[in-house]
Amino acid sequence: MNEPDLNLLVALDVLLAEKSVAAAARRLRLSASAMSRTLSRLRETTGDPLLVRAGRNMVLTPYAEALRERAQDAVLEARAVLRPASPALDIASHRQVFTLRANDGFVEAFGPTLIAEAAKIAPGVVLRFAPKPEKTDKPLREGRVCLEIGVPGEMGPEIRMQMLFRDRFVGAVRRAHPLARQETVSIEQYTLWGHVIASRRGHAAGPVDEALAEAGLSRNIAAIVPGFPAALAVARKTDYIALVPASFLLNPAVDDTLHVFALPVKTAPITISQMWHPRMEADPAHRWLRQFVRESCRQLMMGEDPPGLP
Numbered sequence: 001m002n003e004p005d006l007n008l009l010v011a012l013d014v015l016l017a018e019k020s021v022a023a024a025a026r027r028l029r030l031s032a033s034a035m036s037r038t039l040s041r042l043r044e045t046t047g048d049p050l051l052v053r054a055g056r057n058m059v060l061t062p063y064a065e066a067l068r069e070r071a072q073d074a075v076l077e078a079r080a081v082l083r084p085a086s087p088a089l090d091i092a093s094h095r096q097v098f099t100l101r102a103n104d105g106f107v108e109a110f111g112p113t114l115i116a117e118a119a120k121i122a123p124g125v126v127l128r129f130a131p132k133p134e135k136t137d138k139p140l141r142e143g144r145v146c147l148e149i150g151v152p153g154e155m156g157p158e159i160r161m162q163m164l165f166r167d168r169f170v171g172a173v174r175r176a177h178p179l180a181r182q183e184t185v186s187i188e189q190y191t192l193w194g195h196v197i198a199s200r201r202g203h204a205a206g207p208v209d210e211a212l213a214e215a216g217l218s219r220n221i222a223a224i225v226p227g228f229p230a231a232l233a234v235a236r237k238t239d240y241i242a243l244v245p246a247s248f249l250l251n252p253a254v255d256d257t258l259h260v261f262a263l264p265v266k267t268a269p270i271t272i273s274q275m276w277h278p279r280m281e282a283d284p285a286h287r288w289l290r291q292f293v294r295e296s297c298r299q300l301m302m303g304e305d306p307p308g309l310p
Contacts, residue, residue, distance in 0.1 A: 008041060008045060009071065009074055009075055009078070010028075011024070011035075011042065012042055012050075012067070012071050013071045013072050013074075013075045014027050014028055015035075015039060015042070015050065016064055016067060016068040017068070017072070017142065019058055019060060021035050021036055021039060021051070022035075048061055048063040048064065050063070051064065069141070072141065076143050077279065079143075080279055088284070089284035089288060091121060091285075091288050092121070092123075093124060094124055094125060094288075095125070096124070096125055096126070097125075097128055098125065098127055098128065098146045098285075098289050099145050099146050100127060100128070100129050100130065100147045101129075101130045101131075101132050101145045101147070101149065102129060102130075102132055102148075103132050103228075104227045104228065105227065105228040105229070105244070105245060105248045106149055106150065106272070109247050109248050109250040109300075110247075110250070110296070110297060110300060111129060113296055114127055114292075114296050117292070117296055121292070122288075130145060132148075132150065133200065135151075135153025135154065136153070136154070137154075137155045137159050140275065140276060140277045141156070141277060143279075146276065146280065146286060146289060147276055147289065147290070148276070150272060151272065151273070152275065158278055159275050160275065160277070160278055162273060162275075162290065163271055163272070163273050164297045164298070165298065165301045166269045166270065166271055166272070167245045167246055167247045167269065167272055168245070168246050168269055169208065169244070169245060169246070169263060169267055169270070170243075170244060170246045170249070170263060171185065171190070171241050171242070171243060171261050171262075172232060172235055172241070172242045172243075172244055172249070172258045172259070172260050172261075173193075173235055173239070173241055173242070173258065173259050173261075174235055174237070174238075174239070174257065174259070175257065177239055177259065178239075179193070179241070179261065182261070184261070184262070185262070185263075186264055187212070187264040189264075190219070190241070190263070190265075191212065191217050191218065191219045191220075193220075193240065193241050194220045194221075194223075194238075194239070194240045194241070195219050195220060195222060195223075195240055195241045195242075195243065196222060196225060196234040196235060196238070196241070196243075197221060197223075197224055197231065197242075198224075198226065198227050198242075199224055199225075200226055200227070202224055203224075207267040207268060208243060208265060208267055211267055212265060222240050223240060228242075228244045228245070232244060232248075235258065236258065242258075243263075247300075247301065250300055272297075274293055
């Protein structure tokens with residue numbers, strides 16, 4: 001019986017992910033000619049062209065599209081099978097880099113505590129925070145990320161999910177802002193001033209605007225920025241009101257420069273979760289990571305509210 005060359009499986013996975021012979025060659029540290037020969041062998045083995053020219057780019061054939069997730073899962077499963085058996089996890093001596101994908105707000109609010117506590121418990125562990133330009137489960141499925149943290153988006157049905165905490169939106173203005181002298185901010189006062197909002201996609205409306213519309217009111221959106229740190233930076237230098245999650249104000253550096261107040265309208269709570277691929281479900285180190293992140297977030301959220309929070 002002719003056994004297939006299983007080394008081709010890794011090359012197939014990378015080719016289908018990169019959709020480029022040159023990019024796949026760089027990722028596998030091969031020459032372009034060697035990668036081209038590997039693609040030829042894959043075409044002969046599968047009986048399909050896999051990658052075909054479309055103008056200046058290469059595109060996957062329908063058969064290759066159907067193979068992509070199966071090839072990826074097969075490679076990841078093979079790596080898990082061939083991983084050396086390890087004794088009971090000794091986290092104090094364990095050495096590993098964990099990649100967590102989270103937005104800037106989470107990293108600024110929770111990152112310092114997570115890093116400091118991990119250094120005490122597991123000095124050989126490195127927490128690497130990766131940027132999160134969009135909501136997708138692709139980094140989890142490809143094994144490039146250990147945990148995805150945030151509001152669940154369009155995740156595949158296989159992705160595991162666990163709630164970390166519930167958050168809420170609050171308003172923030174500079175200390176010298178007239179609203180900073182108010183014990184509470186009325187809905188009329190809230191709509192009197194300009195607003196800066198954070199949106200990766202540049203959207204101007206959100207839950208607050210829906211709540212205001214029910215009261216027959218609207219607010220003046222004066223600026224849109226890509227993230228909460230930028231929104232607070234604008235609020236520090238202007239009379240605009242920034243809208244941010246309350247958890248973001250856990251960062252002590254924020255409290256000295258801003259006045260924070262409860263919104264005069266009700267919005268739905270924000271559920272922040274951690275998500276991971278099922279292949280990591282039973283991994284002892286990954287189990288420790290999930291428990292560590294959840295417990296650290298819980299303790300921070302149970303602490304005293306930042307100054308000015310209701």
